[in-house]
Amino acid sequence: MELAIFYLFASIAIVAALGMVVLRNAVHSALSLAVVFVALAALYVLLNAPFIAAAQVMIYAGAILILFVFVIMLLSPRVDQGAGALKWQRPLAALCGLVFAVELAIVAASALLPTERGPFTPERLAEIGDVQAVGALLFTDFLLPFEITSLLLLVAMVGVIVLAKKR
Amino acid sequence: MPDAQTLWLISPELVLAIFGLAILLFAIIWRERVYGALAWVALVGLALALAAAVNLWGAHARLFAGMYAVDMFALFFKIVAPIAGILVVLISMDYLRERTRYRGEFFVLLTFAILAMMMMASSANLLMIFLSIEFLSYMSYLLTGFLREDRKSNEAAIKYLLYGAITSAVMLYGLSLLYGISGSLNLGDVALTFSKSADTSVQTLALVATALVLAGLGFKISLVPFHQWAPDAYEGAPTPVTAFLSVGPKAVGFAVLLRFTLTTLPGLPEFANYWTPLLVIISIATMTLGNLVALRQTNVKRLLAYSSIAQAGYMLIGLVAVNLGGSSPFSGLNGVLIYLFAYLFTNLGAFVCVIAIENATGIVEIPEYAGLVKRAPLVAALFIVFFLSLAGIPPTAGFVGKFFVFGAALREGFLVLAAIGVLNSVISVFYYFGVVRAAFFLEPKDTSPIRVAPLVTLSLVVTAAMVLLIAVYPEPLFNLAAWSMAMLK
Amino acid sequence: MLDRYGVIALFAFVAILFPAIPLAMAWVVRPKKPNRSKRTTYECGLEFEDFPQAAQNVWVQFRVQYYIYALIFVVFDVEVVFLYPWAVAYNALGLFALVEMVIFLGILVAALAYAWRNDLLKWV
Numbered sequence: 001m002e003l004a005i006f007y008l009f010a011s012i013a014i015v016a017a018l019g020m021v022v023l024r025n026a027v028h029s030a031l032s033l034a035v036v037f038v039a040l041a042a043l044y045v046l047l048n049a050p051f052i053a054a055a056q057v058m059i060y061a062g063a064i065l066i067l068f069v070f071v072i073m074l075l076s077p078r079v080d081q082g083a084g085a086l087k088w089q090r091p092l093a094a095l096c097g098l099v100f101a102v103e104l105a106i107v108a109a110s111a112l113l114p115t116e117r118g119p120f121t122p123e124r125l126a127e128i129g130d131v132q133a134v135g136a137l138l139f140t141d142f143l144l145p146f147e148i149t150s151l152l153l154l155v156a157m158v159g160v161i162v163l164a165k166k167r
Numbered sequence: 168m169p170d171a172q173t174l175w176l177i178s179p180e181l182v183l184a185i186f187g188l189a190i191l192l193f194a195i196i197w198r199e200r201v202y203g204a205l206a207w208v209a210l211v212g213l214a215l216a217l218a219a220a221v222n223l224w225g226a227h228a229r230l231f232a233g234m235y236a237v238d239m240f241a242l243f244f245k246i247v248a249p250i251a252g253i254l255v256v257l258i259s260m261d262y263l264r265e266r267t268r269y270r271g272e273f274f275v276l277l278t279f280a281i282l283a284m285m286m287m288a289s290s291a292n293l294l295m296i297f298l299s300i301e302f303l304s305y306m307s308y309l310l311t312g313f314l315r316e317d318r319k320s321n322e323a324a325i326k327y328l329l330y331g332a333i334t335s336a337v338m339l340y341g342l343s344l345l346y347g348i349s350g351s352l353n354l355g356d357v358a359l360t361f362s363k364s365a366d367t368s369v370q371t372l373a374l375v376a377t378a379l380v381l382a383g384l385g386f387k388i389s390l391v392p393f394h395q396w397a398p399d400a401y402e403g404a405p406t407p408v409t410a411f412l413s414v415g416p417k418a419v420g421f422a423v424l425l426r427f428t429l430t431t432l433p434g435l436p437e438f439a440n441y442w443t444p445l446l447v448i449i450s451i452a453t454m455t456l457g458n459l460v461a462l463r464q465t466n467v468k469r470l471l472a473y474s475s476i477a478q479a480g481y482m483l484i485g486l487v488a489v490n491l492g493g494s495s496p497f498s499g500l501n502g503v504l505i506y507l508f509a510y511l512f513t514n515l516g517a518f519v520c521v522i523a524i525e526n527a528t529g530i531v532e533i534p535e536y537a538g539l540v541k542r543a544p545l546v547a548a549l550f551i552v553f554f555l556s557l558a559g560i561p562p563t564a565g566f567v568g569k570f571f572v573f574g575a576a577l578r579e580g581f582l583v584l585a586a587i588g589v590l591n592s593v594i595s596v597f598y599y600f601g602v603v604r605a606a607f608f609l610e611p612k613d614t615s616p617i618r619v620a621p622l623v624t625l626s627l628v629v630t631a632a633m634v635l636l637i638a639v640y641p642e643p644l645f646n647l648a649a650w651s652m653a654m655l656k
Numbered sequence: 657m658l659d660r661y662g663v664i665a666l667f668a669f670v671a672i673l674f675p676a677i678p679l680a681m682a683w684v685v686r687p688k689k690p691n692r693s694k695r696t697t698y699e700c701g702l703e704f705e706d707f708p709q710a711a712q713n714v715w716v717q718f719r720v721q722y723y724i725y726a727l728i729f730v731v732f733d734v735e736v737v738f739l740y741p742w743a744v745a746y747n748a749l750g751l752f753a754l755v756e757m758v759i760f761l762g763i764l765v766a767a768l769a770y771a772w773r774n775d776l777l778k779w780v
Contacts, residue, residue, distance in 0.1 A: 045661060055737045063733040067726040073718035103375055107344065118350040135745025138738070139753040141232035143169070145298050146738065147756065148286070150763040151184065152302055153731045155279050157767040158191065159309035160727050161774050162269045163324075164720050191766060195773045 006046055013039035026072045030065060037061040048122045051131050173230050176237045179219040179245050180285050186212025187278035194271035202270040206260045209274040213249040213256065213281060220245035220285075233353045234292030236426075243504060243651040244288030244422045247511055251415050252281040254515050257626040258522050259407035266314055266405065273313060280306035280415065287419040291430070293342045293352045296423055297335075300387065303416055304331050310411070311404040323403025330396040331386060338383020344376035345431075354430045361431060374441055380427065381445075387420030390483065391452040394476045398460075401472035406525055409468055410518030413475040414511050421482060421507060425500065428486065446487045447584055453480030454591040461598045465533050467521055470598060474557060475514060477595060481559075481572055482506050484588055488575040491652065499575035501648035506568030508644060509637055513556040513565050516630030519623060520550050527617045533602055538611025543619060547606045549631045554599035556634050559592045564637035567644075724776055728768075735764055 016035035283303035312324025349360035457477030489499035556565035
């Protein structure tokens with residue numbers, strides 16, 4: 001059953017991701033991307049990470065996507081008429097994509113690795129609670145990355161205002 | 168909860184964070200009225216951070232659950248970073264005055280960029296590595312596009328951003344695979360997993376994952392084939408930013424690359440069989456392509472861009488030939504560190520020369536440098552010093568760096584690699600000499616003297632003095648590099 | 657896992673069904689006698705086709721302010737995502753987590769202050 005749900009959402013994600021690349025209209029691509037984000041959130045839930053799933057929906061499907069749509073609208077959307085001058089790059093891009101796909105296949109072939117597991121197994125998470133665990137880690141071990149994130153957000157905002165503010 | 172000892176150990180970072188925020192607050196409260204003073208605030212902050220880093224010399228600790236290493240290897244880069252920052256502030260004050268309305272914000276971004284460099288040097292954790300690289304990248308993109316009225320600056324920033332976004336996505340994928348293998352973000356644990364597991368599938372996966380990480384780091388260091396952004400970004404960026412980009416991200420990119428490879432790879436004995444040839448090929452391609460394309464450049468910023476690509480190729484030789492086992496003075500690692508230190512002053516100095524001319528006249532094309540010796544004799548003379556150093560000719564700092572890097576290659580038996588390195592140095596003399604020829608032997612169209620701003624002169628003198636000093640009295644640098652090497656283990 | 661999220665799936669399913677059923681029923685039951693003004697989008701008397709050609713292009717370029725608003729929204733959205741685990745784990749973390757969060761929020765308030773000072777919270 002779990003596997004069936006996984007395949008359902010994985011195929012939704014893949015189809016939507018393809019749609020994002022293939023669709024000519026940038027706004028349609030963005031909407032397709034929203035579907036990808038939501039499908040990925042469902043996969044996170046399957047992986048016992050409901051907090052990440054919620055964050056995914058809030059930040060990516062919510063905030064980031066709105067940002068994308070505004071950027072698209074800012075650039076006065078025109079329907080993309082095809083590659084034009086970059087035509088010769090297509091076979092090259094296909095080749096690079098193929099190489100990358102082979103690499104991924106290697107990774108997938110060795111997917112059942114006897115890998116190490118972190119301390120937070122699904123059982124342990126079920127016991128202490130997912131958000132609890134994130135909170136407890138974020139504010140103890142990971143406090144440096146946490147504070148850096150705020151600095152990063154700050155400078156991102158300063159930078160955008162410097163670059164994009166209307167005079 | 169971090170105790171006082173922890174805070175003390177990250178004091179350089181804290182100083183920079185506080186000063187960065189303070190500059191921003193001043194800019195918020197008083198705006199244009201204090202813009203002139205903010206550069207000096209930034210200078211004070213950078214100097215204090217430098218002092219704090221020097222003061223910590225000898226420390227050896229792992230902070231924040233092992234994710235943040237304060238050792239001499241990191242401190243070496245924490246000394247390099249504020250020095251670069253101070254020089255960039257000195258040369259950007261006059262440059263920015265006429266060109267942007269946001270001078271205050273420039274120094275906010277620059278201070279945080281130096282902070283990001285320090286964090287990269289200390290990162291011993293996959294998450295910290297990614298976060299600090301992204302931090303520095305964002306600062307670099309913003310600084311590159313800082314002249315928003317200038318279309319070339321915009322173009323440079325966009326190209327840089329697109330390239331950087333893709334490579335960091337690739338790198339993040341590699342990092343996530345490493346996390347998947349080891350179940351831990353700390354580099355030490357990743358290495359432990361590698362060495363414990365005899366499984367070939369771990370080896371395969373590790374190879375793929377580390378190759379993906381190399382893509383992200385190669386972008387920061389501008390190794391071939393991840394170098395395409397560099398010439399356009401360097402040409403379009405405000406020249407002080409170009410100077411910063413050519414030394415700052417490159418130096419700490421090497422810091423991460425060295426820490427990453429030297430901590431994780433020894434766990435994979437077979438691994439060297441794959442990595443060494445890969446790095447050799449990248450090194451040769453980087454040197455050769457950088458130098459050959461530089462031969463054809465007429466814009467001095469593009470020329471220095473290709474030249475700095477080639478320089479990264481030389482430094483990579485040191486990593487290829489790294490051998491921490493013996494007691495030989497040529498460990499490869501110290502070669503990279505000495506080279507980086509020499510390159511810092513040399514390349515910054517060359518860019519200060521470019522800025523000195525560009526500020527007064529707007530000239531960046533090499534043919535227009537004709538007769539520079541009559542118009543600005545000091546700048547023209549120092550051009551020779553910096554170019555000698557970049558080409559690796561004694562008695563300059565660049566020679567010391569090349570000596571140790573090539574020496575390590577010879578010791579480890581990479582004869583062909585060393586020969587190609589020397590050959591490339593010879594090629595590089597041609598294009599460096601092209602600039603010198605224009606400056607000294609061609610007749611100027613306009614003979615009016617060029618007035619060089621005092622702060623620019625100061626940074627010229629400082630960089631040139633350091634370039635010569637390192638060559639004449641290199642012993643402290645040897646020790647510095649040797650210590651930081653010992654502490655990496 | 658399924659027992660916990662089965663409810664949510666069921667809920668989502670019902671939520672989709674709920675508007676779909678009346679629409680489908682209306683589609684089956686209603687008489688179909690279209691004319692021109694019924695087929696217009698808003699049925700308000702102002703016909704889109706009557707506008708001049710230039711005004712018919714609704715894909716207009718947005719102003720850059722929308723982008724800056726969206727970015728400010730992203731910044732504070734991320735902040736909320738961090739606040740949530742902090743609030744949930746607060747009792748277990750103690751005073752120092754409060755200090756951390758105050759620093760975090762303080763830095764983001766500086767970002768807001770910068771935007772404010774640059775008149776970006778005003779719609780010009």
